[in-house]
Amino acid sequence: MHVVEGHIIDIVRRKIFPGAISIENGRITSIESKADVPDKFILPGFIDSHIHIESSMLTPYEFAKSAVVHGTVATVSDPHEIANVCGMEGIQYMIENARHAAIKIFFGAPSCVPATAFENAGAVIGPTDVQKLLSSPDIWYLSEMMNYPGVLNKDAGVMAKIQAAIKAGKPIDGHSPGLRGNEAKTYISAGIQTDHECVSLEEAIEKVSLGMRILIREGSAAKNFEALHPLIADHPQKVMFCSDDKHPDDLIEGHINQLVKRALKLGYDLFDVLQIACLNPVKHYNLPVGTLQVGDPADFIVVGDTQDWPVLATYINGVAVYENKAVRIPAYQASCINQFADINIREEDLRVKAVDEVQAVIEAIDGSLITEKQWCRLPVRDGFFVADPSKDILKICVVNRYVSGTLPAVGWITGFGMQEAAIASTVAHDSHNLICIGTDDGLMLEAMELLIESKGGLSCVTKTTKMHLPLPVAGL
Numbered sequence: 001m002h003v004v005e006g007h008i009i010d011i012v013r014r015k016i017f018p019g020a021i022s023i024e025n026g027r028i029t030s031i032e033s034k035a036d037v038p039d040k041f042i043l044p045g046f047i048d049s050h051i052h053i054e055s056s057m058l059t060p061y062e063f064a065k066s067a068v069v070h071g072t073v074a075t076v077s078d079p080h081e082i083a084n085v086c087g088m089e090g091i092q093y094m095i096e097n098a099r100h101a102a103i104k105i106f107f108g109a110p111s112c113v114p115a116t117a118f119e120n121a122g123a124v125i126g127p128t129d130v131q132k133l134l135s136s137p138d139i140w141y142l143s144e145m146m147n148y149p150g151v152l153n154k155d156a157g158v159m160a161k162i163q164a165a166i167k168a169g170k171p172i173d174g175h176s177p178g179l180r181g182n183e184a185k186t187y188i189s190a191g192i193q194t195d196h197e198c199v200s201l202e203e204a205i206e207k208v209s210l211g212m213r214i215l216i217r218e219g220s221a222a223k224n225f226e227a228l229h230p231l232i233a234d235h236p237q238k239v240m241f242c243s244d245d246k247h248p249d250d251l252i253e254g255h256i257n258q259l260v261k262r263a264l265k266l267g268y269d270l271f272d273v274l275q276i277a278c279l280n281p282v283k284h285y286n287l288p289v290g291t292l293q294v295g296d297p298a299d300f301i302v303v304g305d306t307q308d309w310p311v312l313a314t315y316i317n318g319v320a321v322y323e324n325k326a327v328r329i330p331a332y333q334a335s336c337i338n339q340f341a342d343i344n345i346r347e348e349d350l351r352v353k354a355v356d357e358v359q360a361v362i363e364a365i366d367g368s369l370i371t372e373k374q375w376c377r378l379p380v381r382d383g384f385f386v387a388d389p390s391k392d393i394l395k396i397c398v399v400n401r402y403v404s405g406t407l408p409a410v411g412w413i414t415g416f417g418m419q420e421a422a423i424a425s426t427v428a429h430d431s432h433n434l435i436c437i438g439t440d441d442g443l444m445l446e447a448m449e450l451l452i453e454s455k456g457g458l459s460c461v462t463k464t465t466k467m468h469l470p471l472p473v474a475g476l
Helices: 060-070 080-098 127-134 148-152 156-168 181-189 201-209 248-253 256-265 270-285 441-454
Strands: 002-010 015-024 027-033 041-044 046-051 072-077 104-109 139-145 172-174 213-217 239-242 300-303 311-316 319-323 359-363 372-376 393-399 409-414 421-425 434-438 457-462 466-470
Touching: 002 300, 041 270, 046 213, 046 239, 046 256, 046 270, 060 072, 060 080, 060 248, 060 256, 060 311, 060 319, 072 270, 072 311, 080 104, 080 127, 104 127, 127 139, 127 156, 139 148, 139 156, 148 156, 148 181, 156 172, 181 201, 201 213, 213 270, 239 256, 239 270, 256 270, 372 409, 393 441, 421 441, 434 441, 441 457, 441 466
Parallel strands: 002 041, 046 072, 072 104, 104 139, 139 172, 213 239, 359 409
Antiparallel strands: 002 015, 015 027, 041 300, 300 311, 311 319, 359 372, 393 409, 393 434, 421 434, 421 457, 457 466
């Protein structure tokens, strides 16, 4: 038997008291009051209620090594990204890798592979595949239904996936940015229960009134905490925290613990905030994660204070996987999985003939997933349009990495500010093809050739420098 002492934060009963927690065979056997305890606090661990672990550019095992430092004990994870590259094999890869991770990772069945009909993905996961996944004990829910037009129009394939989840008795995640009124009612009435895409408080409140649970998202790309945090006071039973996408540099700094600290500094009730961060995902997704009650799995964290929330220890099933500033996870060497065709791109494949007076230009907006559209006049050289870095108009191209011999799709983009460089990536939501942005064709070709050689990753090329980060697992 193992005993942990401190000031116990009982979120269920909404009280704090000095006590001792006894642990045996991975479960809490007793919680008793005790007068003299160390000056530290014990509480249920934090849960990310919606994340694509692939976006951390880490395997589940490596992700866990960073997350436990911040008090994360579990995630609700959509393997949508690797599924778009490697299909069912990719999902199984994530499940197997996660078995070696310290935290509890609960995967969903991806509902939208491919994500759209306008792009070439590496796989198709149809209704039969989804039904098979949902019958597995390793799959806990139907992942975000991004195809909301398919729901509104009662697309047969979309509705079959939703019905499979309903029949399996598993929750259904949503994805419906900006959907309001009768369309929101239709979408939610199909059985969809959550949304992490609300960008305004008014939208979120309307969806709550229609029965949805709102996930307040604060990730690396999309950040909605500032807009949605009043929900914490008004609807604490209907809210969860999530990251969606968390880049590795951001994960080093913090995870769900950051949202807890921000919410408390804004004056929200301690127990409301912790209910959102620690309990609501357990209840909604029916997760076998402890909530610091007798008989629960011994999943909890120990923090030094309730102002800065420094994590001193993280326990999973009664084992301290993080303690004394050290991660204690058994070593594991993962295999690699990928899909990358033989690609041969020439510089002339990137040229755009100057046949129109103006060109459509994508306007990328920092901190937003939403892009805008501009029409611009571009410089012409030898009968071809070229980028105009002085006006921040760069060339962008996408290459189907799943089929040999396909030519790049080429366009224009603004919002990057590069003067003489190219960047390329196979992390390109949602189909994860080879994408490149640059100021001239030669640099773009160099950047892409680095990734073709390594079968995926990130690269940056200037006239004097080449930087390259291979990502051998699915190019993600």
